[in-house]
Amino acid sequence: MAHEDDRRCTRCGIPLSRYNTDPRCAACTRAAGNERAALPSLPEHVWQNPAVTAALADWDFGTAFRLIRQAASLRQEDMSVITGLSQSFLSTLESGTRRLLNIDKIIPVLERLGVPPHVAPIPVPGSAAQNRPQTSGTQPTLLPTPGWESPLDIAKRLNATTSSNTDPATVAVLEQGVTDLVDRYETEGPHRLAPEAVDLRNFIQGRLDGRQPPRQRESLFRLAAQASGLLGYMAVNAGREAVAEAYCKEAEELAKGIADLELIMWIQGTRSLNAYYAGHYDQAVRWADAGLEIDPDHPQAIRLESNGRARALGKLGDRSGAERAIAAAEELSSRHLVPVGLTSCISFKPYGMARTLANAATVHVSLANAPRVLAYADAIDELVEQSDSAWSQALVRLDVATALLAGPRPDVEHAMVLGRQVLEAGGGPPIRSVVQRAGELHAGARSWQDLPAVREYGDALRSWQAAPQTRDLAKSAKMTRPTEQTRGPADAAHSRPGRISSQPSTQHH
Numbered sequence: 001m002a003h004e005d006d007r008r009c010t011r012c013g014i015p016l017s018r019y020n021t022d023p024r025c026a027a028c029t030r031a032a033g034n035e036r037a038a039l040p041s042l043p044e045h046v047w048q049n050p051a052v053t054a055a056l057a058d059w060d061f062g063t064a065f066r067l068i069r070q071a072a073s074l075r076q077e078d079m080s081v082i083t084g085l086s087q088s089f090l091s092t093l094e095s096g097t098r099r100l101l102n103i104d105k106i107i108p109v110l111e112r113l114g115v116p117p118h119v120a121p122i123p124v125p126g127s128a129a130q131n132r133p134q135t136s137g138t139q140p141t142l143l144p145t146p147g148w149e150s151p152l153d154i155a156k157r158l159n160a161t162t163s164s165n166t167d168p169a170t171v172a173v174l175e176q177g178v179t180d181l182v183d184r185y186e187t188e189g190p191h192r193l194a195p196e197a198v199d200l201r202n203f204i205q206g207r208l209d210g211r212q213p214p215r216q217r218e219s220l221f222r223l224a225a226q227a228s229g230l231l232g233y234m235a236v237n238a239g240r241e242a243v244a245e246a247y248c249k250e251a252e253e254l255a256k257g258i259a260d261l262e263l264i265m266w267i268q269g270t271r272s273l274n275a276y277y278a279g280h281y282d283q284a285v286r287w288a289d290a291g292l293e294i295d296p297d298h299p300q301a302i303r304l305e306s307n308g309r310a311r312a313l314g315k316l317g318d319r320s321g322a323e324r325a326i327a328a329a330e331e332l333s334s335r336h337l338v339p340v341g342l343t344s345c346i347s348f349k350p351y352g353m354a355r356t357l358a359n360a361a362t363v364h365v366s367l368a369n370a371p372r373v374l375a376y377a378d379a380i381d382e383l384v385e386q387s388d389s390a391w392s393q394a395l396v397r398l399d400v401a402t403a404l405l406a407g408p409r410p411d412v413e414h415a416m417v418l419g420r421q422v423l424e425a426g427g428g429p430p431i432r433s434v435v436q437r438a439g440e441l442h443a444g445a446r447s448w449q450d451l452p453a454v455r456e457y458g459d460a461l462r463s464w465q466a467a468p469q470t471r472d473l474a475k476s477a478k479m480t481r482p483t484e485q486t487r488g489p490a491d492a493a494h495s496r497p498g499r500i501s502s503q504p505s506t507q508h509h
Helices: 026-036 044-048 050-057 061-072 076-083 087-095 103-113 151-162 168-208 214-237 241-257 261-277 281-294 301-315 319-335 353-366 370-386 390-403 412-425 432-444 452-464 468-476
Strands: none
Touching: 044 050, 044 061, 050 061, 061 076, 061 087, 061 103, 076 087, 076 103, 103 151, 168 214, 168 390, 214 241, 214 261, 214 432, 241 261, 261 281, 261 301, 261 432, 281 301, 301 319, 301 353, 319 353, 353 370, 353 390, 370 390, 390 412, 390 432, 412 432, 412 452, 432 452, 432 468
């Protein structure tokens, strides 16, 4: 949406939120409401003019407004201020090219004009005495039947019940805002997008503080839960564990309020991710299990099995449990229609097959099963290379590099070359997972620290970690080494022209 950042309040000139579709800020909207109480009253003789009363009785408001202006010696601009209608709209009413028929607009206009009850074509607010029929002489006054509401009271209650501070167009803008954050996330990263996500979340909260019909309110609850969920995921990648959990808790409660079980499963997956990168692998499994208990056959369960259970169980050294979780994720992927390519890591949609297999490779890094790591990496190599995800490219290469250090015949030099190439490419905007795995690769090569290739990678790593955001992430990252079990000979993956091969270049004993 072009130039939305330049929008300002038409009353006071302060900048408006990019999501605010109103022309004025909230303070000026309230001030405008207060000004109505100070509107001038029209002379009494206006309401004694037979032409005025006849026009009002016929609901011919254009003629009535023109006659009222003339009787009170008002300009059209003055009438616009009193009625709250734009001058251009008043002009079309008075010329007869348009008519005022909307009861929601007519009632406040009659109130602002101060039309007496005996002249108004419909009831207007006032005391019981004002609403009685006018009498003359000693004719008895007819009182309304006790206990009945006036038509105006009923109309005002209905208007209050069905009124909304959020129209469908605003909901559509907010939905696009969520989609936009997801689409831009892997290119711009959490540090750049978090302020926009906070702005979106706060604007949605401002809408929730008002009144909406049930369907619009449900949409706002879902949007608020999604915005908090995105902020929780961003906080995980930024190394803010406590903040991530707070956002996830908020998102979960909002999603529960509208019984959005799919979104709750996604949130539990993000909580599992947070616990995983904090090194709390048992808790990561528990959060994933909590999501799977909702619906183990749902497409969201693919992420919970592969990114949640499998990776955490791999870190815990539970080989059979991790492999069962991977198998469950692959079986679910075959039963559901999921994307083949690499989906965005922060997307609310189910995991695509490529991302599931990338997680499987990470699991086998923890299990020190180099052949399986290289096999999975080779299976998704083309999809990863064709994607725009610098993070996925970096993470898969770092997994391959770490796998090359495993087994009885580690290829240290090739591993360090892959690691340096990731650092030289930048790895995308700094996030915790890339920083952590780059550090783990260095820790895994500690046994060969006297080799020039390892020293060169260490120097490149320190230089890469010197950037402020990367340095902060490196401090928060929990560096762990792959478990020392079931090491076997590395199976060579086929190299392809123009790609970084996982084929060992030389064998070191």
